[in-house]
Amino acid sequence: MRGAINHEMGLPVLRLRSISNSVILVLLAWSLLIVNDCSAFPSPDRQSQRLLGTQAQSPAILFRDKPFTPGHRDPYDHRLDSVGQDLEPLPFRNGNGATFQGPRNRDRERQNPDLVRPPSTDHGNMANMRWSFADSHIRIEEGGWTRQTTIRELPTSKQLAGVNMRLEKGVIRELHWHTEAEWAYILSGKLRVTALDTEGGSFMDDLEEGDLWYFPAGHPHSLQGLSPNGTEFLLIFDDGGFSEESTFILTDWLARTPKSVLSENFGLAPEIFDRIPKSEKYIFQGSLPSDIKKERPPGFKKSKYQFTHKMLEQEPLRTAGGEVRITDSTNFPVSKTVAAAHLRINPGAIREMHWHPNADEWSYFKKGRARVTIFAAEGTARTFDYVAGDVGIVPQNMGHFIENLSEEEPLEVLEIFRSDKFQDFSLFQWLGETPRRMVADHLFASDKEAADTFLKQIQSAEKEPIKGKFSTEA
CATH class of the missing domain: 2.60.120.10 (Jelly Rolls)
Structure with missing residues (x-):
């Protein structure tokens, strides 16, 4: 019984040569789901498949159709585009939380789902970075x-x-x-x-x-x-x-x-x-x-x-996930105190994890919807969501990324700095330029297989400001 596993419809269904065998297996799958309560273990979506690879074939923990419900489970804190998907954010996360009962600003909540239900990795007391x-x-x-x-x-x-x-x-x-x-x-x-x-x-x-x-x-x-x-x-x-x-x-x-x-x-x-x-x-x-x-x-x-x-007539740096144009005193000599980058981030793509050593980042979101998590050291991190017309702040040296929430619309962002030069450090490049033994000791001391996979991935050590949409699909 040879076939290919297809998760598109939410069930692992085999494409079999025999129609009768196919029917039997489908009925068996449905009976198993009923016995084991499929509401607690929905099948993996494409996003989790991309991130988990072969692990995504095990019982999944992600509802795509009902993410803001008590039964929803997502230990990997996937992005959610509540505006694009017309979702109503509620403060439920991995079995915890409750509904709202008081007055609400539903439009604002839909624009900021990660404030209504922060990722499990958010922690600490960080000031507001969005306006x-x-x-x-x-x-x-x-x-x-x-x-x-x-x-x-x-x-x-x-x-x-x-x-x-x-x-x-x-x-x-x-x-x-x-x-x-x-x-x-x-x-x-x-x-x-x-x-x-x-x-x-x-x-x-x-x-x-x-x-x-x-x-x-x-x-x-x-x-x-x-x-x-x-x-x-x-x-x-x-x-x-x-x-x-x-x-x-x-x-x-x-x-x-x-x-x-x-x-x-x-x-x-x-x-x-x-x-x-x-x-x-x-x-x-x-x-x-x-x-x-x-x-x-x-x-x-x-x-x-x-x-x-x-600026837009500059030849851009083209990456797998979009385009970058940088304007500072090197190509605009009179601009001695302000440097900037124009980013076009493709649907589902991400501005890689990085930080700026020379200035705060003042971001203007020109088009689209974005998720940004800011890491402030001392166990502190906080996630913000942005739409067109919003301003974001990331203080100097704080690690962060910019993720396009939409699967259909590009994201345009201006990163602006009080500096004569644009500078950033790439996490990907830093780890790729660090001795492999040291990276493995830091992150994967108890998992040699994961260490080998990770080290192979970063061996190019090349900065890529905008990462392409990651996929394990053939």
Whole structure:
């Protein structure tokens, strides 16, 4: 009776040459399941097969259809996409827990299943590392808006602060400068930037989705929306205590300066300034710009610095699980205090276990859904779930991964750091470069077979930032 085992339907059914034998075996399997209470031992799903290999043929312990129930068992803490699978998270784990009886925010719970039912490996008292721009206050202006995530919204965001801004066509974020450096990524639409360097050189450029700019602290600049459908972008400042309200703005300064001083400064009669704005304009509808060459003022002196960069036009590092683009001072020289990586993680794939030795990671989730577990030493670990528009923090040197929860949708993430260089350490590479005996002594002292399998897997010792979807299927 030769055949192949097929777990697709949840039962180990043999494809046999004899139809009668097949029927007999199926009936026998069903009778055994009834005797042994199949509700306690459901058959393995594809995920557990991938992780357990041949072990997955033994009695399984995972419900795929009812994961948040008292009878559910999952000692391996598989990922669950409660949004994509339309599941209602409840605090049941491996036989423990109970239902909710009080008021609930079901939408928030579905976005954060690992807060409702944390993995069994979570432990300790770790601060919150997640914030959503959806929870940030929005300042609404003429033709645009702005909202921010700083240390006030997310206390763990100590090194960087983020601002999400939107400008309609022709709308200007007025001439201004900051105490902090400004790094930005265009999320959608087109934008014009202008700036002045410390040597009197002028800079102008038109940007689109995936492009960056960086203005060092104190450098005056402006932004204007060009896209018919508006322009939205993410601003990053190299101080978690930054506030968009503390910007140095042209109109605000002139409104707070005596007209007699303006007269002397510009060599004009004071009445010329009678009708200037009495307070800051901040974001306002401007006239539509023309071609950059026509916009250049008389005596235009081009800056020798390149304040913009086309990140998505970089040739990516392609891995089995997605693509990585890194932009820091090595390929964007002006960006001395902010480094970043753009990750595209394929469905079911994972940003490998790693840590950053030189800066906290400030992550912006642009698309998809993710699970991140942060290891903080001292037996402490905590898992967070993220959706598009969320911000995540991983403090410097804390181990973590980023897992795409979806089996269908790619995950896009920006990893951003207050540093001139992007640096990380790969757990896979570290163990592969460590003497084999020492690795075995650490992890598999009592299991030689597992040690041999593990050491063979890591022998390449090559970093692979995004791991492909693991499978033991033929």
